[in-house]
Amino acid sequence: MTKYFEVIRRDGPARLGKLSLEQTIQTPAIISKNEYLCSGSVFSFGSAEDAREPAPTSNENRKLVILPYVPTALHVEPLLELPGQELDEPKDGATGIVVHPFYGGKPASADVYVMGSAGSLKNPRDLIGAVVGVRNRIPADTALYVPALATPANLAFLVYLGIDLIDTTRVVADAYFGRYHTRDGVRPFADFDELPCKCQFCQRLDEEGEEATTLAGHNVLKLEEELAVSRDMVRKETIREYVERQVRVTPELTAALRLLDQEHAYIEQRTPVHRRSTLYANTAESLDRVEVTRFAERVLCRYTAPKSDVLLLLPCSARKPYSTSRSHRFFALATGSSRKYLHELILTSPLALVPRELEEVYPAASYDVPVTGHWDLEERAWLLRCLDGYLEKNRYARIVAHLDGELEQTVKDHGIDAIYTGGGTNDAALARLSDAVREACQSSTRLGDMRLGRYRAVTDYYFGSGAGDLLLAGKVKVKGREIQNEKGKTLVMITPNGTIALSPEGARRLEPLGNYIVTIGDFLPKGSLLAPGVIEADEQIRPGDEVIIRGEKAFGVGRAKMSGWEMVESKRGVAVELKQIEKI
Numbered sequence: 103m104t105k106y107f108e109v110i111r112r113d114g115p116a117r118l119g120k121l122s123l124e125q126t127i128q129t130p131a132i133i134s135k136n137e138y139l140c141s142g143s144v145f146s147f148g149s150a151e152d153a154r155e156p157a158p159t160s161n162e163n164r165k166l167v168i169l170p171y172v173p174t175a176l177h178v179e180p181l182l183e184l185p186g187q188e189l190d191e192p193k194d195g196a197t198g199i200v201v202h203p204f205y206g207g208k209p210a211s212a213d214v215y216v217m218g219s220a221g222s223l224k225n226p227r228d229l230i231g232a233v234v235g236v237r238n239r240i241p242a243d244t245a246l247y248v249p250a251l252a253t254p255a256n257l258a259f260l261v262y263l264g265i266d267l268i269d270t271t272r273v274v275a276d277a278y279f280g281r282y283h284t285r286d287g288v289r290p291f292a293d294f295d296e297l298p299c300k301c302q303f304c305q306r307l308d309e310e311g312e313e314a315t316t317l318a319g320h321n322v323l324k325l326e327e328e329l330a331v332s333r334d335m336v337r338k339e340t341i342r343e344y345v346e347r348q349v350r351v352t353p354e355l356t357a358a359l360r361l362l363d364q365e366h367a368y369i370e371q372r373t374p375v376h377r378r379s380t381l382y383a384n385t386a387e388s389l390d391r392v393e394v395t396r397f398a399e400r401v402l403c404r405y406t407a408p409k410s411d412v413l414l415l416l417p418c419s420a421r422k423p424y425s426t427s428r429s430h431r432f433f434a435l436a437t438g439s440s441r442k443y444l445h446e447l448i449l450t451s452p453l454a455l456v457p458r459e460l461e462e463v464y465p466a467a468s469y470d471v472p473v474t475g476h477w478d479l480e481e482r483a484w485l486l487r488c489l490d491g492y493l494e495k496n497r498y499a500r501i502v503a504h505l506d507g508e509l510e511q512t513v514k515d516h517g518i519d520a521i522y523t524g525g526g527t528n529d530a531a532l533a534r535l536s537d538a539v540r541e542a543c544q545s546s547t548r549l550g551d552m553r554l555g556r557y558r559a560v561t562d563y564y565f566g567s568g569a570g571d572l573l574l575a576g577k578v579k580v581k582g583r584e585i586q587n588e589k590g591k592t593l594v595m596i597t598p599n600g601t602i603a604l605s606p607e608g609a610r611r612l613e614p615l616g617n618y619i620v621t622i623g624d625f626l627p628k629g630s631l632l633a634p635g636v637i638e639a640d641e642q643i644r645p646g647d648e649v650i651i652r653g654e655k656a657f658g659v660g661r662a663k664m665s666g667w668e669m670v671e672s673k674r675g676v677a678v679e680l681k682q683i684e685k686i
């Protein structure tokens with residue numbers, strides 16, 4: 103029943119969508135009485151029967167109709183359950199149902215779900231529990247409305263949580279108590295010697311003093327501004343960076359973000375595999391980001407290092423991919439012909455380990471972190487945990503560590519048996535590196551073709567362990583940025599932004615693995631594959647993933663626009679942007 107709502111873009115749990123009322127509104131949006139009709143509390147009806155079938159209100163303007171509800175406090179089980187309110191016949195306009203934040207199973211189908219008692223969700227634990235809980239109970243392609251909760255300070259976080267509709271109730275009510283809102287929080291108007299805002303309302307407040315409706319005008323304006331900023335951040339795929347900054351305004355919001363990060367599955371299921379923006383790891387919360395844990399998890403589980411006797415540990419560089427940086431060009435010169443005998447692993451925060459072959463993959467090629475040379479306890483523990491896991495799986499006869507400062511000390515103190523060169527890029531340092539690798543590589547086995555090794559690693563990274571071997575089986579050749587089979591047909595490309603692009607030929611080779619497959623019905627899709635056409639989709643699929651399309655009449659490849667579970671659940675929206683589809 104989601105004829106009236108569609109998600110257009112996603113950035114983690116945050117989404118941009120459209121809600122079709124008399125006019126189509128872009129979400130996340132502020133809604134008001136102009137957009138909805140609320141039937142009100144069940145107690146305002148003569149009987150449960152009346153509430154169940156509320157007298158038809160005239161709804162010529164196709165407003166959102168919110169059905170009668172049982173008013174209930176936050177931690178109180180509803181005292182009454184309303185019998186099936188589902189409206190059978192197709193209605194003219196969107197329907198909203200009020201759901202309790204903590205009680206009840208799957209609610210009846212609707213276009214919009216209204217969080218009951220949302221205004222009371224002040225405790226961070228309640229807020230996260232309620233939103234994650236309700237989102238898990240309602241379909242992905244429906245809108246979630248939290249009344250009386252939004253302020254300019256918390257709005258970006260609410261959007262990041264996956265909330266689509268908010269209202270001005272709280273900031274307007276606050277105006278009547280003399281409370282002045284900004285993005286930085288709320289303070290009594292009377293406290294200000296100088297107003298931090300220069301809007302028309304504030305100019306009037308300056309001249310005429312405190313007046314509730316003028317104050318409300320300012321508060322609503324700040325809310326609207328913050329909404330525009332949040333939408334822009336989602337569009338630019340930087341909502342997470344913005345939220346990490348914005349939650350600093352109160353300890354409660356910071357706590358809420360940390361608690362949300364503990365809901366790993368909720369975020370992971372919604373986090374794209376690739377973002378256009380640079381990942382800024384500026385805060386303690388950055389270490390918990392899905393992009394970071396996912397990368398590390400794939401390096402440890404999906405990736406297998408090439409057979410090599412010698413491992414060279416290197417520090418990261420500010421410039422990405424590392425190979426293009428000055429320091430890594432020096433390292434390459436210093437290691438010279440020994441490079442054919444050793445495998446390179448870059449140690450960095452917050453990604454921990456980046457094998458050389460994966461340096462172009464997101465976020466390895468596009469992250470930035472404040473560099474001080476200091477490694478704090480969490481960063482050290484995380485790095486060493488990953489390094490232990492890596493060395494457990496990938497064994498080397500000798501390790502050369504060209505690291506300096508605290509990083510070298512950390513690895514040394516952990517008892518990693520290596521030749522420590524002290525790192526650095528001056529002549530003496532590079533000579534030490536050169537000597538150390540030459541000696542370590544003596545009587546070592548030469549590595550296979552590292553260009554193929556890179557494709558193998560990237561394919562495993564995106565499609566799972568073993569995918570690279572399947573894709574590169576038999577005679578293949580590297581041509582520019584692509585791999586061709588012996589007949590010269592393209593199998594796969596690595597795009598300049600580090601993602602992988604399969605050809606249908608390549609997809610056929612990967613199909614037996616059974617990963618990242620979207621099964622469709624008996625038709626030949628064109629352009630975009632819409633969610634209703636999806637019969638089955640791999641649960642691992644995330645927005646941005648390269649996927650294999652398989653149906654009775656079609657086979658091909660495309661780029662996922664939503665997660666696999668969402669494709670199966672949704673009745674609207676583009677599931678996959680098709681790239682190459684062949685008729686069968």
Ligand SMILES: [Zn+2]
Nearest residue numbers: 299301304320
């Ligand atoms: Zn103002």
